[in-house]
Amino acid sequence: xxxxxxxxxxxxxxxxxxxxxxxxxxxxxxxxxxxxxxxxxxxxxxxxxxxxxxxxxxxxxxxxxxxxxxxxxxxxxxxxxxxxxxxxxxxxxxxxxxxxxxxxxxxxxxxxxxxxxxxxxxxxxxxxxxxxxxxxxxxxxxxxxxxxxxxxxxxxxxxxxxxxxxxxxxxxxxxxxxxxxxxxxxxxxxxxxxxxxxxxxxxxxxxxxxxxxxxxxxxxxxxxxxxxxxxxxxxxxxxxxxxxxxxxxxxxxxxxxxxxxxxxxxxxxxxxxxxxxx
Amino acid sequence: xxxxxxxxxxxxxxxxxxxxxxxxxxxxxxxxxxxxxxxxxxxxxxxxxxxxxxxxxxxxxxxxxxxxxxxxxxxxxxxxxxxxxxxxxxxxxxxxxxxxxxxxxxxxxxxxxxxxxxxxxxxxxxxxxxxxxxxxxxxxxxxxxxxxxxxxxxxxxxxxxxxxxxxxxxxxxxxxxxxxxxxxxxxxxxxxxxxxxxxxxxxxxxxxxxxxxxxxxxxxxxxxxxxxxxxxxxxxxxxxxxxxxxxxxxxxxxxxxxxxxxxxxxxxxxxxxxxxxxxxxxxxxxxxxxxx
Numbered sequence: 262x263x264x265x266x267x268x269x270x271x272x273x274x275x276x277x278x279x280x281x282x283x284x285x286x287x288x289x290x291x292x293x294x295x296x297x298x299x300x301x302x303x304x305x306x307x308x309x310x311x312x313x314x315x316x317x318x319x320x321x322x323x324x325x326x327x328x329x330x331x332x333x334x335x336x337x338x339x340x341x342x343x344x345x346x347x348x349x350x351x352x353x354x355x356x357x358x359x360x361x362x363x364x365x366x367x368x369x370x371x372x373x374x375x376x377x378x379x380x381x382x383x384x385x386x387x388x389x390x391x392x393x394x395x396x397x398x399x400x401x402x403x404x405x406x407x408x409x410x411x412x413x414x415x416x417x418x419x420x421x422x423x424x425x426x427x428x429x430x431x432x433x434x435x436x437x438x439x440x441x442x443x444x445x446x447x448x449x450x451x452x453x454x455x456x457x458x459x460x461x462x463x464x465x466x467x468x469x470x471x472x473x474x475x476x477x478x479x480x481x482x483x484x485x486x487x488x489x490x491x492x493x494x495x496x497x498x499x500x501x502x503x504x505x506x507x508x509x510x511x512x513x514x515x516x517x518x519x520x521x522x523x524x525x526x527x528x529x530x531x532x533x534x535x536x537x538x539x
Numbered sequence: 540x541x542x543x544x545x546x547x548x549x550x551x552x553x554x555x556x557x558x559x560x561x562x563x564x565x566x567x568x569x570x571x572x573x574x575x576x577x578x579x580x581x582x583x584x585x586x587x588x589x590x591x592x593x594x595x596x597x598x599x600x601x602x603x604x605x606x607x608x609x610x611x612x613x614x615x616x617x618x619x620x621x622x623x624x625x626x627x628x629x630x631x632x633x634x635x636x637x638x639x640x641x642x643x644x645x646x647x648x649x650x651x652x653x654x655x656x657x658x659x660x661x662x663x664x665x666x667x668x669x670x671x672x673x674x675x676x677x678x679x680x681x682x683x684x685x686x687x688x689x690x691x692x693x694x695x696x697x698x699x700x701x702x703x704x705x706x707x708x709x710x711x712x713x714x715x716x717x718x719x720x721x722x723x724x725x726x727x728x729x730x731x732x733x734x735x736x737x738x739x740x741x742x743x744x745x746x747x748x749x750x751x752x753x754x755x756x757x758x759x760x761x762x763x764x765x766x767x768x769x770x771x772x773x774x775x776x777x778x779x780x781x782x783x784x785x786x787x788x789x790x791x792x793x794x795x796x797x798x799x800x801x802x803x804x805x806x807x808x809x810x811x812x813x814x815x816x817x818x819x820x821x822x823x824x825x826x827x828x829x830x831x
Binding site for chain 2: 310311312329330331332334335339347348349353354356357358360361362
């Protein structure tokens with residue numbers, strides 16, 4: 262369980278990035294963490310893994326991340342958006358990283374590298390950006406930690422690799438792990454995540470499961486009497502996010518439109534989902 | 540308890556392995572720079588003496604060799620220490636304040652204390668490397684001196700470094716130019732203050748960093764240089780004062796020399812622990828800065 266209570270953080274004293282985030286993230290889900298640029302998604306992930314120290318109460322698996330307790334750090338792994346690329350071979354990096362993670366699984370590492378077709382004996386610095394990313398994702402998956410945080414993991418991946426990524430992460434979820442994926446590439450993860458968190462500086466705009474979203478909102482052409490939250494053009498005419506009528510069938514969630522609807526109708530969304538968040 | 544200790548050492552070993560694996564390129568580069576620097580400075584000093592017609596060695600140029608070994612090389616060592624200090628500053632600064640590398644390093648499972656131990660090991664590597672190279676240069680100089688002009692070899696013994704004050708006494712009484720003798724004595728003492736200045740610089744650097752938080756690499760180097768210049772000036776003033784007081788108050792020579800010699804010996808022995816302590820303070824303030 263990850264619990265945040267009035268979490269605050271700023272890189273500079275008078276420029277806070279996070280201004281009081283309160284959030285509960287139960288285990289065993291794949292979370293999509295969305296938000297505009299600069300709302301503090303990456304900062305939040307770094308705070309959760311103990312690399313940045315925030316103010317307020319927050320715990321990961323019952324530990325206080327600001328203490329950087331080894332028992333907590335063994336349970337959490339972050340894939341940063343931009344990581345310092347080291348001049349070592351992939352397999353060497355795995356060899357020196359593995360001892361820190363009691364849950365390290367060499368077979369996951371081998372199979373992920375095989376699926377991504379990453380050469381294991383070449384130096385990371387000689388690989389392309391996409392290959393580097395795939396190697397680091399493979400490494401983090403093999404750490405096999407109960408908590409896996411990923412910041413823009415699909416940036417730089419080609420289309421087949423994105424499918425492989427989704428398959429590998431989905432496989433992990435079967436084992437009851439908690440995965441948080443922060444991304445702007447919502448198309449890459451829409452079939453993967455089962456809960457969505459939309460963040461802004463002042464707090465959490467939405468924290469709901471996909472089922473809850475499709476139960477409350479519908480994504481279709483708007484009709485007469487619909488409460489429209491957001492509309493955009495499409496080849497088949499205007500497409501809208503509307504408040505779902507109790508008697509209509511559920512529709513599949515369009516992440517991009519949901520995001521725009523949440524951003525443009527913050528108060529209405531809070532009202533719609535507030536009982537669920539409690 | 541035993542199991543916990545064993546686990547901690549295991550994690551420290553793993554951190555050291557990780558540290559070496561990810562940074563061995565930088566460590567080798569630093570070592571190459573340090574060795575190259577020393578070699579270049581030694582050659583420059585030798586060439587400087589040779590071009591003045593004082594080398595190769597003859598009995599008449601024995602004193603020149605002493606000057607070469609005793610002052611030139613040591614003075615170049617002083618410059619080398621400064622350059623190596625700046626290099627160390629840059630590497631440590633980049634390693635522990637760069638968001639990418641610090642993220643990667645700090646996110647590894649290990650307690651802060653365990654990480655400090657590894658960071659100290661990094662710094663000790665550079666410090667001990669510098670000391671070893673210094674001793675090599677010193678030993679080579681001493682060997683040349685011993686082989687070619689034995690009368691001056693005692694002059695090179697670090698434990699007799701303050702014997703120059705006795706020399707000062709005898710030559711002053713013999714009517715030799717007092718200013719030159721004081722100048723030489725100040726330089727001799729100053730050379731032995733080098734490690735104190737180097738590590739004092741790191742100490743001042745830590746204190747300034749703690750008082751005025753900043754993340755800029757140029758500011759970091761600037762602070763290092765200012766601290767260095769400040770300590771050099773202070774040391775020179777102190778040394779001139781000490782030597783001048785010896786000349787003016789001969790009755791104080793024996794007890795003052797004894798105290799000064801003891802203090803310098805203690806500092807020489809303590810320099811590495813002191814350096815590690817300073818560095819520990821530095822890393823703690825980096826961690827505190829990140830914590831804020």
